[in-house]
């Protein structure tokens with residue numbers, strides 16, 4: 429991983445090499461000025477780093493060779509490698525990327541006719557310990573930097589050679605336990621000088637870290653929010669999602685009301701249907717009560733099976749019951765087609781099994 433130990437030191441006094449991705453625009457300008465370069469060079473370098481996803485200084489062909497060499501003497505660039513990939517029968521591709529410190533994460537590209545959606549990770553592993561999740565079982569290795577989150581999306585873009593139309597931060601990790609890096613990555617993905625993806629097509633999925641939900645509501649961009657709900661019964665949710673036990677459902681309900689009032693945007697509730705656990709009559713009634721009268725969309729996902737897990741998916745008929753009953757109380761719900769489940773790339777299946 430690029431070291432940030434030198435962050436804040438004048439760039440010319442840096443002894444340990446920093447990764448170019450970690451430099452602010454001001455620091456880059458300062459460095460290039462100290463190297464006697466004209467002002468426009470900073471823009472050229474930034475284009476290579478953020479728009480073109482250059483992986484080496486030698487790719488920066490519109491910079492003089494001497495400058496490329498001089499930058500390489502002072503900074504590092506990238507060092508992330510794809511160490512494995514799997515391709516699903518539905519066209520989805522799952523990648524295992526490894527960072528220079530040896531930590532690896534997975535991300536997934538999901539193409540449809542004119543679109544390319546990416547599911548990216550915000551942490552390597554996860555500390556939340558959701559009972560149905562392969563990532564949670566492995567624990568947290570570390571949080572990712574904004575550049576590392578951004579780079580996953582660009583890696584998928586380059587591999588498909590297609591524009592990314594949407595991103596969900598729903599891979600490994602809890603984005604709101606890595607809030608600042610997540611927001612910085614979203615801003616770069618949204619920026620015309622980055623990936624240029626519309627804010628409404630950038631979605632953060634959280635299991636309900638309440639203090640960060642209102643912080644997110646107060647951000648100026650119109651990013652989209654998804655909540656992993658999975659049960660509207662406190663006891664069941666505590667069992668399925670022990671990492672958010674301290675944030676009760678009633679508090680979640682209240683904060684989501686504030687979120688909607690503040691933003692006017694419709695949040696999504698993710699609900700993985702688990703046979704005999706959260707698909708019973710009382711669970712369905714509780715879900716209807718939780719959502720009725722609120723601005724919400726429910727995404728029902730038939731649980732993706734995880735090797736060694738005691739949980740099994742509900743039946744399709746039960747998923748259809750959920751859709752009908754939610755509709756009867758005025759709540760829109762859809763059964764989401766889970767992409768890439770044959771390569772363990774679907775929700776809750778990402779882990780470092782390729783390593």
Ligand code: SF4
Nearest residue numbers: 554557558561564601
């Ligand atoms: S479902 Fe998400 S928050 Fe829960 S353990 Fe898995 S990665 Fe973490």
